[in-house]
Amino acid sequence: MSPFTGSAHGTSDWQxxxxxxxxxxxxxxxxxxxxxxxxxxxxxxxxxxxLGELAREKRVHALVLAGEGRxxxxxxxxxxxxxxxxxxxxxxxxxxxxxxxxxxxxxxEAPFPVVAAVHGAAAGAGAVLALxxxxxxxxxxxxxxxxxxKVGLSGGDMGAAYLLPRVVGLGHATRILxxxxxxxxxxxxxxxxxxxxxxxxxxxEAAQALARRLADGPALAHAQTKALLTAELDMSLAQSVxxxxxxxxxxxxxxDYGEFHASFTEKRPPKWQGR
Numbered sequence: 001m002s003p004f005t006g007s008a009h010g011t012s013d014w015q016x017x018x019x020x021x022x023x024x025x026x027x028x029x030x031x032x033x034x035x036x037x038x039x040x041x042x043x044x045x046x047x048x049x050x051l052g053e054l055a056r057e058k059r060v061h062a063l064v065l066a067g068e069g070r071x072x073x074x075x076x077x078x079x080x081x082x083x084x085x086x087x088x089x090x091x092x093x094x095x096x097x098x099x100x101x102x103x104x105x106x107x108x109e110a111p112f113p114v115v116a117a118v119h120g121a122a123a124g125a126g127a128v129l130a131l132x133x134x135x136x137x138x139x140x141x142x143x144x145x146x147x148x149x150k151v152g153l154s155g156g157d158m159g160a161a162y163l164l165p166r167v168v169g170l171g172h173a174t175r176i177l178x179x180x181x182x183x184x185x186x187x188x189x190x191x192x193x194x195x196x197x198x199x200x201x202x203x204x205e206a207a208q209a210l211a212r213r214l215a216d217g218p219a220l221a222h223a224q225t226k227a228l229l230t231a232e233l234d235m236s237l238a239q240s241v242x243x244x245x246x247x248x249x250x251x252x253x254x255x256d257y258g259e260f261h262a263s264f265t266e267k268r269p270p271k272w273q274g275r
Contacts, residue, residue, distance in 0.1 A: 016043040024061035024215035026054055033069025038077035039125055044099055051106035061215035064207050066117040075124020104159045107132040108230055111223040113214045117207030118142040128158040135195040138185050139203040145182040166233060168192050218256045219274030
């Protein structure tokens with residue numbers, strides 16, 4: 001995403017999500033605990049717009065995506081979304097589905113690592129939001145359920161059929177997306193869906209610690225690593241090594257690269273600047 005902004009100021013008041021900042025770490029919390037943080041049309045739109053704004057801000061070096069209450073996110077609200085979509089025409093349905101996909105693209109294309117802090121249910125769209133993060137930190141109560149076939153829709157919603165095989169392999173992804181059965185934390189860790197299994201009730205704390213470690217590190221190197229991991233998924237080896245070479249040549253002109261050498265020579269920790 002381009003760092004260049006238009007004339008409008010950034011949004012400071014989000015109605016459907018809570019946003020906090022702490023020295024390079026942004027925390028986005030889904031706040032509908034009574035409905036297990038079920039998503040509404042407005043919540044999707046807020047996430048899409050917020051991620052676009054954060055991508056243009058230099059102050060964010062890592063993001064934590066969390067849910068308030070007993071769950072991470074139970075997916076799209078059955079009453080407010082599924083009920084409403086039954087009355088929509090094809091054009092409106094296409095607009096809605098494109099919007100949900102834009103949220104996933106924004107998570108994958110954001111120039112900073114995203115850490116999902118998962119406890120309780122991560123179901124439907126909630127499972128895909130966690131999947132789109134760069135890291136998934138969960139406690140033993142976490143369960144991932146890609147429920148789309150359970151409601152008569154394709155399991156390949158919001159990019160799930162693209163992302164999940166690349167995380168857990170085609171065999172596991174086929175079973176998970178086709179059957180829609182929940183994947184609980186122990187299995188999620190075994191098949192590689194989790195980045196870290198935290199103690200019960202400690203997913204948010206562990207995710208914040210990981211985000212702090214990332215935010216205090218070389219932000220430009222992290223951003224380029226994420227960009228290459230996404231871009232090279234569909235490249236040949238020849239294309240990948242060429243892109244790696246061009247990226248490293250650029251980063252070798254960065255201040256952080258010079259700072260590493262200076263800190264190594266002076267026997268001190270590096271002071272990363274993200275540039």
